[in-house]
Amino acid sequence: QLQLQESGPRLVKPSETLSLTCTVSGGSIGVNYCSWVRQPPGKEPEWIAHISYSGNTKTDYNPSLKSRVTISLDTSKNQFSLRLDSVTAADTAVYYCALIPSVWGQGTMVTVSS
């Protein structure tokens, strides 16, 4: 059974870059859509982006975040990553990696603060 685990800094300063990695265990990423989702405290989840690989890499981004987001995939390490540039306090949230809809990581709380 696939399991996902997020890793990365939990505190990021305003205007800097948030970087997270998701490690997949218990099987291969395969052709799954590897997604990042975030959830600000007390609010609903928000999809950020997804990436998949089946011969070539396909990415898709939430238009509201597209200008600041990069998603990447390393199939040799069974990992995918998120980069969010120029963060502000509004980017404070629990960040989840997921193989939507069925498999989710436990989430990691990232706070943007000086």
Added chain:
Amino acid sequence: EIVLTQSPGTLSLSPGDRATLSCRASQSVYNNYLAWYRQKPGQAPRLLIYPASNRATGTPDRFSGSGSGTDFTLTISRLEPEDFAVYYCQQHGSSPVTFGGGTKVEMK
């Protein structure tokens, strides 16, 4: 972007009651790629139903999903203590993937 509107915002019920949750989409959800999740405090969303009416592996049969197009419903036939939580619908038939605002099922 497909906007998902969930109603009601809060349901106040007792254990053993029946719960009916609604998710309405601003346009048709492609191939009924509509998921229902339950989220308990401090936990990730857990998939219950996908797509639209199929129970995910491990989902108890007191949960059922119905609907198509723009109107979807999650029914919990008899509420258990662990069902008092927040429920979200989510579509990924069209980009961007979107979530509803959630329905909180609280104990009366």
